[in-house]
Amino acid sequence: MAVADLLALINEVILNWIRLHYFYWANWCGLSTCTTRYLVAMAVADLLALINEVILYWIRLHYFYWSFLAIYPVCSVNDVLRYAATDCSVWFTVAFTFDRFVAICCEKLKTKYCTGKTAAVVLATAGVLFCLKNIPRYFTQKPGTIIDNMPWLCAMVASYYTDPGWVAYDWTDTVLTPLLPFAVILLLNALTVRHIIVASRVRKGLRGESKGENRSDPEMESRRRSMVLLFTISGSFILLWMTVVVDFVYYQITGIGNNLNESQWIFTCVGYLLRNLSCCTNTFIYAVTQSKFREQVKSAVKYPLTSVLRRINKSPS
Known part of the structure; x- marks a missing residue:
């Protein structure tokens, strides 16, 4: 019954999260269907990453060590889900970055690519592929102990650090998340900046603006x-994932495997903390960067003062 209640609660949270964010971005901020779908998908992936990584893994590990989540098949499935959710969170950010690159830099492709239908296909394809990609993780675990013929806890199989197949899988996993996204995001951002700078100079020349003039240009x-x-979004992603990347490079150069000393383990945990923080901050970034959201926040802050002043002005002298 406890498992069913927990699954029902998670399902309700996810559905409410989707409903709230889709209504907010599509109607309140007036964003396009394409952009809205990317932002909602990133928010949902971030939420799933937090549920699986923080609640079902780290909190269970520290506060509910011997709960049903510690049963071997359950914790193995959770291992698959938390890595799949993290991959989706990262690659949905890459997909959004590419979509904005096309919208800003590729006028001819923009009308065909930057549509709600294309966004749905891209997001669904990426989600399915990364779920399939993480299924082998189930077989990287073994029962940590057997109690009354029941397998408990998950321990990494020793061959994961030595077997060529698992080593290749580990490298592929880290290249896909986050090394390749790092390179793609940096490249797309550089091309976007270059295009905007060139376009800005051309538009100023066509509009006949001199260096001292600063006319309003809605397009720019x-x-x-x-x-x-x-x-x-992309800057926050790169900064918060940087520690994980450095930790992986160090781990590969030194070849220490799972034999970490105290300082190395602390550095690894800080990397996980910052990576999880990326999922926490993204949704707030999506909202704060919207001008209409900032206007509503300003109105909410000013409302008590303006209400008091209005009542004072209306009161008889």
Whole structure:
């Protein structure tokens, strides 16, 4: 019964999360269907990553060590789900970055690619592929102990660090998340900045602006807002994942396997903490970079003061 209640609670949270974010971004902020679907998908992937990584893994590990989540098949499935959710969170960010690159830099491709249908296909394909990619993780675990013929806990099989197949899988996993996304995001952002700078110079020349003039240009303002959203999300991703990347490179160069000393284990845990923080901060970044959201926040802050002043002005002298 406890398992069913927990699954029902998670299902309700996810559905409410999707409903809230889709309504908010599509109706309140006035974003396009394409952008809305990417933002909602990233928010849901972040939520799933937090549920599987933080609640079902780390909190269970520290506070509910011998709960049903510690049964070998359950913790093995959770291992698959938390890696799949993290992969989806990362690659949905890459997909959104590419979508904004096309929208800003590729006028001819924009009308065909930047649509709600294309976004749905891209997100669904990426989600299925990364779920399939993480299924082998179930077989990297073995029971940690047997109690009353019941397998408990999950321990990494020793061959994971020595078998060529598992070593190749580990390398492929880290290249796909996050090394390749690092390279793709940096490349797309560099191309986007280059395009915006060139386009800005051309538009200023066509509009006949001199160096001292600063006329309003709605097109460039729209591109600037898209650039702020794009760079804030991708910059946050790169900074918060950097420790995990450094930890992996160090782990591969030294070949220490799972034999970590205290300082190395602390560094690894800090990397996991920052990686999980990336999932926590993304949704707030999506909202704060929207001008309409900031306007509503300002209105909410000013409302008590303006209400008091209005009542004072209406009160008889």
